[in-house]
Amino acid sequence: MMFSVILSTASRYLLPLLLIFSFFLLLRGHNEPGGGFVGGLVAAAAYALYFIANGVYEAEKLLKAEPIKIISLGLLIAILSTIPSIIIGQNFMTGVWLDINFPVIGKIGTPLFFDVGVYLLVLGITLKIIFSLAEEDK
Template sequence: MKSTILKTASSYLLPILLLFSIFILLRGHYLPGGGFVGGLIASIAFVLHSFTHDTEATLQLLRIHPRALIPVGLGVSALSMFVPFLGGLPVMTGLWFDEPVPVIGLIGSALVFDLGVYLVVIGVVLTVLFTISQYSE
């Protein structure tokens, strides 16, 4: 895209949208939001960047291909599901630390599961959209 205004704005919006997506991820196990919505917002940030700076520049910014995030996210989610089972509890039982972390709050297996979902959503959305973008030119 040739718009200088949009190109400049997207450079400033990328870190703001990523920070907002992390906020949505962290509040998700208490209020609406979480890994899926946070992952979509992060994906939108990178898609906006790719619209204005080209897909290859966005892939260089990411440093790893988004496809690599999918198995990592699935592994993190699966780990959070089966850790309680190792302790003799049913699968997907919520485990929580006793003390809250100052900015984040209580950390538990729900947050770890949401983190895995966050990575999977970013990986799937960006892989699909970047593949379409690269092969449509």
């Protein structure tokens, strides 16, 4: 793949910005347009940009964790977020909320964790597919 200094340099600065943006999308999702799914996609796009600029090995190194592990972690968080509803004796997957408002994040409740799970899962899946397609070109 062609190497571009401009793109490579730009991606280094864009990646954190895009990741913050994706996280922002995830958190505001409950009240404004956004959410875990689109947040995960934006985060994946951020890494994809980095991969286009710097190659798949740099991107994998930067990600640190295996995408498969991110997928599993996402699914695990989503499933764990269903448990509090069972513990307090509500119907399965009823949202359980803490009655405190946190700065930046807002209210904390199981749907938020569920959304975080979706976010991680979408990120992991997209990157898994992109990386495994790209790796084959060795």
